[in-house]
Amino acid sequence: MISIWFFIGLSLLVNGALICGAGVYQMINPPAIPNIVLFSLHANVWWGGLLFLVGLFYCVYFRPKHA
Amino acid sequence: MMPLMAMFAETRLVHLAPIDGVIIAFYFVLVLAIGFYLKGRSNTGEDFFMAGREMTAWVAGLSFLSANLGALELMGWAGSAYQYGILATHWYWIGAIPAMLFLALVMMPFYYISKTHSVPGYLKLRFGEPARALSAISFAFMTVLMSGVNMFAMAKVMQIVLGWDLNFSIWVSSITVAIYVTLGGLRSAIFNEVLQFFLIWAGALLIPILGLYEAGGWGHLKVLVTQRASAEYMHLWSGLGHFNSNPMGIHWTGIVFGLGAVISMGYWTTDFLVVQRILAAKDLRSAEMAPIIGAGLKMLVPLIVILPGLLGLGLLPFHLVGEAQAAATGAHSYNDVLPLMLARYCGPGLLGLGVTALIAGFMSGMAGNVSAFTTVWTYDIYRPLMNSNATDKHYVSMGRWTTVIGVLISIGTAYLVMHSASIMDYVQALFSFFIAPLFGTVVLGMLWKRATGPAGFWGLLLGTCTSVGMWGWVKVDPSALRYVALSPYAKAMAQDMYQALWSFLVCVIVTVVVSMLTKPKTDTELDGLVMGLTKIPHVEGVSWYQKPLFWAGVVVVVFVALNVIFW
Numbered sequence: 001m002i003s004i005w006f007f008i009g010l011s012l013l014v015n016g017a018l019i020c021g022a023g024v025y026q027m028i029n030p031p032a033i034p035n036i037v038l039f040s041l042h043a044n045v046w047w048g049g050l051l052f053l054v055g056l057f058y059c060v061y062f063r064p065k066h067a
Numbered sequence: 068m069m070p071l072m073a074m075f076a077e078t079r080l081v082h083l084a085p086i087d088g089v090i091i092a093f094y095f096v097l098v099l100a101i102g103f104y105l106k107g108r109s110n111t112g113e114d115f116f117m118a119g120r121e122m123t124a125w126v127a128g129l130s131f132l133s134a135n136l137g138a139l140e141l142m143g144w145a146g147s148a149y150q151y152g153i154l155a156t157h158w159y160w161i162g163a164i165p166a167m168l169f170l171a172l173v174m175m176p177f178y179y180i181s182k183t184h185s186v187p188g189y190l191k192l193r194f195g196e197p198a199r200a201l202s203a204i205s206f207a208f209m210t211v212l213m214s215g216v217n218m219f220a221m222a223k224v225m226q227i228v229l230g231w232d233l234n235f236s237i238w239v240s241s242i243t244v245a246i247y248v249t250l251g252g253l254r255s256a257i258f259n260e261v262l263q264f265f266l267i268w269a270g271a272l273l274i275p276i277l278g279l280y281e282a283g284g285w286g287h288l289k290v291l292v293t294q295r296a297s298a299e300y301m302h303l304w305s306g307l308g309h310f311n312s313n314p315m316g317i318h319w320t321g322i323v324f325g326l327g328a329v330i331s332m333g334y335w336t337t338d339f340l341v342v343q344r345i346l347a348a349k350d351l352r353s354a355e356m357a358p359i360i361g362a363g364l365k366m367l368v369p370l371i372v373i374l375p376g377l378l379g380l381g382l383l384p385f386h387l388v389g390e391a392q393a394a395a396t397g398a399h400s401y402n403d404v405l406p407l408m409l410a411r412y413c414g415p416g417l418l419g420l421g422v423t424a425l426i427a428g429f430m431s432g433m434a435g436n437v438s439a440f441t442t443v444w445t446y447d448i449y450r451p452l453m454n455s456n457a458t459d460k461h462y463v464s465m466g467r468w469t470t471v472i473g474v475l476i477s478i479g480t481a482y483l484v485m486h487s488a489s490i491m492d493y494v495q496a497l498f499s500f501f502i503a504p505l506f507g508t509v510v511l512g513m514l515w516k517r518a519t520g521p522a523g524f525w526g527l528l529l530g531t532c533t534s535v536g537m538w539g540w541v542k543v544d545p546s547a548l549r550y551v552a553l554s555p556y557a558k559a560m561a562q563d564m565y566q567a568l569w570s571f572l573v574c575v576i577v578t579v580v581v582s583m584l585t586k587p588k589t590d591t592e593l594d595g596l597v598m599g600l601t602k603i604p605h606v607e608g609v610s611w612y613q614k615p616l617f618w619a620g621v622v623v624v625v626f627v628a629l630n631v632i633f634w
Contacts, residue, residue: 001108004126004258007101008265015090015269015423019416022086026414036414038277044417051269 002064009058016052019044080228080403081410087419094266094423095243098259098430102247105255112459115252115466116184116442117347124353126261128360130344133260134435135163135334136267138428139220141372146402148376149387151314152292152300153633155376156369160303161327164626166335167362168619170345171355174336176603177513178346179354180595185346186339186509187447193512193596194523196451201527202508203447205501206339207440211473214436215480221429222481228406229422237481240426244434245474248441249467253347256431256438260344263427270417270424271371274405277412278378291381300380303633309556316558325564329571333506340439352606355615362622366629372405379404383411433477441469500538503567504530507574516597519588522581530574537566 023044030039083091109115122130147155183189187206191199222236247255282288289301299306299313306313307322335341335358348354379387385399387407393400399407409421445466450457457465508527511518540547541562551569552561593600611617 002104004261007097007258008262011094011097011262012265012269014093015420018086018090018093019420022084022416023414037411038281039414041277041280043273043277043412044414047273048416 003062005058005062006064009055009060009062012051012055013059014055016048016050016055018048020048020052023048080399080406081418081422083229083418083422084415086415087422090416090419091423091426094427095239098243098247098262101258101262102250102255105251105258109250109252109254110463112462112466114254115463116446118252118254118257120347121349122257122344122347122353122357123349124356124360126257127345127348127353127357129264129364130257130260130347131341131357132361132364133264133267133431134341134344136264136368136428137217137432138224138425139217139432141267141271141425141428142224142402142405144372145376145379145405145408146387146400148373149380149404150376150389150401152296152380153303153373153377154300154306154313154315154317156303156373156633157322157326159365159369159373160626160629161322162331163335163365164362164622165327166331167358167365168622169332170336170342171358171362171615172619173598174510174513175345175354175358176351177596177598177601178342179348179351180601180603183346184446185443186337186342186505187443189509189596190512190523191447191451193593194508194518195520197524198508198520198527199447200452201524202501202505203443205531207443207448209501210340210436210440210443211476212480214433214440214473215477216484217429217432217436218477219481219484221426221433224425224429227403228425233485237478240430240433241474241478244430244437245471248434248437248474249470252466253343253438253442256434257344257347259427259434260431263424263431266420266424266427268371270421271375271405271409273417274408274412275370275374275378278375278382278408282378282381288377288381292377295380300377301633303630305634310554310558310561311556316556317561317564318552318554318557321552321561321564321568325561325568329503329506329567330564332510333502333567333571337505337509338502339443340435343439343442351604352609352615356618359615359618359622363618363625366622366625375408376404379408383407433474437470437473437477440473441466444469444473500531500534500570503534503571504574507571508578511575511578512597514598515582516590516593516600517582517587518578519582519585521585522578525581526574526578529577530570533573534566534570537569538562 023042027042027045108119113119144155144158178186178189181189181192183192185203187199187203190202218237218241221240222231222233225231225236226233247259251258279285279288282291292300296314304319307317307319310316310318345354345357348357383404387393387401387404388396388398390400390402392398409418413421445462449465450462454461504527507530508523511526512523537551541551548557548559548562549555551557552565554561557565590600595601606614
């Protein structure tokens with residue numbers, strides 16, 4: 001049976017990649033007037049990256065194994 | 068729980084980018100995939116209704132906690148933190164931790180050893196059919212109505228936050244929940260609750276991190292909140308010596324005895340919606356550890372609920388107002404504080420994750436209601452009262468159909484509420500009537516062998532009537548609150564606590580008196596159901612640091628330390 005933790009990892013992995021990617025895009029093409037506070041911290045880059053790494057660990061560690 | 072009407076306002080708070088839409092869509096695909104995957108593992112009654120009783124302590128514990136971590140609670144209590152300050156934390160600490168530990172160490176052995184499918188099922192074993200029928204019918208009725216109320220509230224919040232159409236939100240979320248619970252039963256609901264837990268933390272934890280950075284740390288935030296409100300907003304206990312020396316208008320006796328000793332005990336130990344998750348644990352040690360894990364993590368939840376409310380109070384460049392004023396002026400209400408803080412710090416992608424966390428909270432809450440309703444209907448109403456000789460396969464089929472019917476009733480309730488909003492407050496009040504007396508009945512049943520079947524039924528019934536009577540009294544004559552809460556200075560927040568306290572006391576007194584007048588069961592009949600007559604299996608082969616008692620002690624130390632630090 002596939003572990004619940006694998007599904008959690010998959011969710012974090014995909015969401016982390018999408019968020020980090022969106023953050024990198026915004027770093028390259030910054031808006032003229034940022035619509036969020038602390039834009040300069042680029043939270044979506046490092047937070048998305050962190051979620052991606054945690055998700056990757058869960059996906060690998062709890063990957064489905066054949067009996 | 069916060070009044071649901073208080074969630075409404077007429078402005079759209081955030082605008083999503085295409086990447087946010089992709090993240091939300093991925094969530095729906097994932098939960099449906101989990102449902103389809105688990106379909107093949109939900110063929111027996113034990114699988115469908117009890118998740119095969121094979122959940123680990125961590126999965127059961129996270130699911131137990133998530134059942135109470137819905138989006139309405141998050142948004143409502145963040146709004147309360149803005150309105151009342153750090154006092155709102157009491158609902159997460161003294162209003163949860165002692166009850167969770169009591170469930171783990173005192174009550175869980177009896178629930179687990181009796182192998183009951185539900186809380187009403189335990190009442191059947193301990194007190195007989197009348198107590199079970201009263202509890203099961205009231206629970207099933209209220210649960211499915213609450214599910215509809217929450218569904219409407221979700222749709223309304225999505226309309227306000229994102230501008231989504233009400234019908235779209237109701238039908239998309241309902242159909243998704245109906246599919247994955249019908250396919251996978253309780254296991255599917257539990258998997259999605261654990262997923263929701265991670266999504267909520269991933270989506271909300273950035274708010275306190277960036278908020279504290281912006282405020283310049285906790286010390287500076289205290290200064291900002293004191294300037295904008297008062298110093299009492301940052302103290303848990305020091306303002307509770309009198310009803311009018313704190314923003315909430317409540318006394319410490321209400322918090323300790325009403326909230327800590329009755330309401331939270333009733334909710335966390337007898338509400339089947341949360342207890343069902345623990346009953347799915349794989350063994351007794353896991354069942355005891357699960358609420359302790361839940362308690363440890365529950366102490367952290369104020370980080371993503373209370374702290375954003377305080378940060379909103381300290382940092383937002385405008386003041387939030389009550390619902391009536393917000394509706395009249397177009398300003399933002401207290402309950403908008405969490406989405407406002409989300410929009411303040413979260414750009415494309417992160418905003419989608421935050422919104423997904425809210426949707427996940429709503430949907431898993433609905434799934435929790437529906438799965439609990441399905442189990443109680445099938446095992447505590449349909450089987451004993453309508454068809455007691457059917458096959459296991461028939462009951463599973465009944466469970467699947469009941470899931471669909473439960474969702475349809477919820478949708479009907481949602482549309483009913485849409486046309487008569489005052490129904491929402493009545494449904495919420497109705498739900499609270501049963502909690503305190505049910506706790507009195509169950510705890511006496513577990514701890515006092517002299518309690519008899521008729522006493523259990525009459526204590527539960529009269530305790531509930533007391534709660535209903537007090538609520539009606541204050542509804543008709545609001546000044547009656549001074550008698551219910553024993554103070555002319557008491558405010559609305561105090562009513563629930565004292566109402567619960569009185570109904571609990573009536574339940575206990577009636578149960579004791581009727582027990583003394585009726586014939587008790589024999590010790591043999593009570594084996595496995597009552598303390599002192601039940602042999603509790605010792606946990607063998609585990610180290611001291613793996614035992615539930617050790618971890619409960621750790622939680623107690625942290626709990627006391629937190630209350631002292633924020634005194």
